[in-house]
Amino acid sequence: MIIKPRTRGFICLTSHPEGTLQNIKNQIDYVKSKGKIKNGPKKVLVIGASTGFGIASRITAAFGSDAATIGVFFEKPAAEGKPGTAGWYNSAAFEKEAHASGLYAKSINGDAFSDEIKKQTIDLIKKDLGQIDLVVYSLASPRRTHPKTGVNYASVLKPIGQPFTNKTVDFHTGVVSDITINPVDNDEDIQNTIAVMGGEDWKFWMEDLKEAGVLAEGVKTVAYSYIGPELTYPIYRNGTIGKAKDDLEATVTTINKLLKDLNGISYVSVNKALVTQSSSAIPVVPLYISLLYKVMKQKGIHEGCIEQMQRLFAESLYSGEKISLDEKGRIRIDDLEMREDVQKEVAALWEQATTQVKKYWQIQLLHHKEDIAFKSISKSKWEDQKLAGDTLKSVQRT
Ligand code: NAI
Ligand code: NA
Numbered sequence: 001m002i003i004k005p006r007t008r009g010f011i012c013l014t015s016h017p018e019g020t021l022q023n024i025k026n027q028i029d030y031v032k033s034k035g036k037i038k039n040g041p042k043k044v045l046v047i048g049a050s051t052g053f054g055i056a057s058r059i060t061a062a063f064g065s066d067a068a069t070i071g072v073f074f075e076k077p078a079a080e081g082k083p084g085t086a087g088w089y090n091s092a093a094f095e096k097e098a099h100a101s102g103l104y105a106k107s108i109n110g111d112a113f114s115d116e117i118k119k120q121t122i123d124l125i126k127k128d129l130g131q132i133d134l135v136v137y138s139l140a141s142p143r144r145t146h147p148k149t150g151v152n153y154a155s156v157l158k159p160i161g162q163p164f165t166n167k168t169v170d171f172h173t174g175v176v177s178d179i180t181i182n183p184v185d186n187d188e189d190i191q192n193t194i195a196v197m198g199g200e201d202w203k204f205w206m207e208d209l210k211e212a213g214v215l216a217e218g219v220k221t222v223a224y225s226y227i228g229p230e231l232t233y234p235i236y237r238n239g240t241i242g243k244a245k246d247d248l249e250a251t252v253t254t255i256n257k258l259l260k261d262l263n264g265i266s267y268v269s270v271n272k273a274l275v276t277q278s279s280s281a282i283p284v285v286p287l288y289i290s291l292l293y294k295v296m297k298q299k300g301i302h303e304g305c306i307e308q309m310q311r312l313f314a315e316s317l318y319s320g321e322k323i324s325l326d327e328k329g330r331i332r333i334d335d336l337e338m339r340e341d342v343q344k345e346v347a348a349l350w351e352q353a354t355t356q357v358k359k360y361w362q363i364q365l366l367h368h369k370e371d372i373a374f375k376s377i378s379k380s381k382w383e384d385q386k387l388a389g390d391t392l393k394s395v396q397r398t
Contacts, residue, residue, distance in 0.1 A: 020086065024093040027056060027306040031063040034310050034327055040065025040318045043216070045121065047072045047112050050087030052276035054138035056305035060093060060313045068104035068129055072112050074120055074141075086277075099316035102125060104128065112139055113201050115208075117146045122212045131216040134317075135209065137202045137223040140175065144196040147204070156240050157282050159183045164234035171285040176353055179283055181235060190243050197244035199223070199251025206255050210262070219239040219264040220317060221255060223248055224271050227334060228288070228293050229343055231350060235284050249330060265378035267323070269312055269331040274305055291349045292337060301336045308333055 020393050035183045037060075044061040048054040049071030061067040075088040091107050106124060110117040124133055161183055169177040184190060201272055209215050225245045228236050236242055248268060255266035273279060273289045296302040297310050303311070316323050327330050327338035335344065 003034075007124075013085075014062045019091040021093040021096075022060070024055075024090060026162070027059045028063045028097055030203055031060050031310050034314060036065065036066075037064040037314045038319050039320055041067050041220070042311060043067060043132045044136065045072070045125065045132050046070070046136040048074050048138035048140060049073050049107065049136075050091045050139065052140070052274070052278065053271060053305050054136065055087070055090050055094065056309040056360060057136045057138060058315075059306060060309045061136075062094075062098050062103050063101070063195045064103065064310060064313060066103065067134075068126060069098070069106075070109040070129070070132075071105070071120065072117060073107065073109060073142065074296060076107055090290050091275070095177070102166065111145070112205075113141075113147060114143045117209045117357045117383060118147075119204060121215055122208065125209075125214045128214070129132075129214075131214050131219075132209070133216040133219050135206065135215075135219070135221040137205065139201065139220065141196060142281070142298060144201065144299070145211075146195065152193045153195040155193040155244070156184060157235065158189065159234040159239045160243070162234075164239075164284075166231070166235075167350070168283050169290065183284055184240055185259065191234065192317075194241040194244045194247045197241060198247030199249075199254070202248065202397065203251050203254055203258075206258055206266070210313045212284060213227065215262055215264060217262055217264075219259060219262055221259075221264070221266045222312075222331075223251075223266075223268050225249055225330065227270055227338075228273055228285075229338070229346070232288055232348065234283055237282055241282070249328065252329065265333050268329075269316070270326075270334045272303060272334045272337045276305070283347070287353060288346070288350070291346045291353065292342070295342055295345045296336065299342065301339075301342075303336065304366050315370050371396045 022085075041061050042066045044058070046058045046061070046069060049058050050073035054071075054073070056299055058069050058071055061191045062069050071094075073087055073091060075085045075091065077088050078084040086170065088109075095107065099391060104127065107382055108117060108124065110120070112118075141155075145152050156243055159181055163180050163181040163182050165178060168276055169176050202221075206215075206221060224234065232238075233242075234370060237245070252266050256264075259265060262347060273285065273292055275286070275289055275293075279289065295300060312331065316331050316333065323331060332338075
């Protein structure tokens with residue numbers, strides 16, 4: 001199966017749900033409020049640029065550092081009365097705001113795993129920017145068609161070795177129950193997951209960009225990883241997805257060799273757990289995230305994607321100082337999530353978690369506009385939900 005690349009411009013700006021535009025504006029305002037990032041990136045490619053950490057990276061580069069940005073993503077525009085996907089509206093809103101501020105911003109909508117989209121992106125860089133100085137790799141996908149062999153890979157989210165039983169929340173109903181996830185019974189599922197979410201495609205991008213001569217001297221590239229607490233190890237870090245993250249992290253060495261003669265460098269940043277389309281698909285993890293949010297908010301240290309990315313750029317990638325890395329060479333902006341007091345309180349809440357969490361979880365959904373509850377939401381529905389959210393909030397306070 002080859003996915004047809006689509007590169008149409010954004011049409012009909014007036015039909016965007018207002019909530020999406022407001023969400024993008026809020027992220028822009030946040031980045032502006034933190035001041036300019038000194039010596040920040042100037043010409044940036046973001047792969048996986050439409051939602052989650054990707055759109056936040058793009059906003060940080062553009063509004064924190066006046067960067068020209070090219071975003072690559074895979075989203076559906078509105079068609080025949082059907083609303084488009086959240087990432088489509090995000091990107092339209094971003095471009096609108098970027099252009100209004102006199103910033104270059106263009107997007108390519110199509111399969112980033114394909115050679116065709118890589119080529120289109122390179123052509124656009126050559127035509128408009130010449131060379132780029134930062135490549136953000138923020139793809140998250142359940143499947144990948146290999147560009148050289150045509151093989152379709154599907155990732156699986158499973159433990160390895162033993163079955164894993166723990167609590168999970170049904171994201172639609174808010175009901176908490178036990179779930180048992182059987183482990184993979186063959187190595188193929190592990191290899192397939194690595195093929196989708198491991199480092200090969202990041203490497204392919206960097207190889208193609210380098211060969212085309214579009215990487216600037218001193219280029220940086222960063223991809224995102226996750227570790228999380230022991231309670232999710234069986235399903236995340238020690239599971240199939242964790243093997244893919246191991247592979248992604250190991251790719252840093254390969255890319256560093258590739259970029260050596262350009263004095264370029266690659267990083268993996270370990271980010272905080274956040275509600276996005278991809279994290280919501282993992283069993284057990286969403287319940288952990290809802291408890292984590294609760295604890296971090298109480299402590300006044302909650303961060304969303306934009307706070308994380310602004311901190312990554314300003315205090316790490318472009319701090320002008322030596323970047324501090326963990327023993328495995330990774331940037332750690334999951335430091336607040338992993339703090340001992342935070343994890344202790346989450347673990348205590350985990351023990352107590354029942355459907356009581358339901359109310360809290362629903363509020364989270366209503367207040368985190370990036371999450372999947374807001375996918376394809378119409379304006380009136382949005383307002384209904386916002387009202388419901390305010391009601392729930394007052395219930396929670398009493
Ligand atoms: P997301 O689902 O919000 O964003 C994924 C992006 O990839 C979107 O822009 C989507 O359009 C794009 N995409 C997917 N398939 C594509 C394809 N075939 N071609 C072109 N674009 C495609 O994901 P999120 O959560 O922002 O994840 C980004 C990275 O951050 C992933 O590597 C993830 O593992 C990592 N991460 C996520 C955490 C979380 O809790 N959400 C925590 C730490 C790291
Ligand atoms: Na992303």
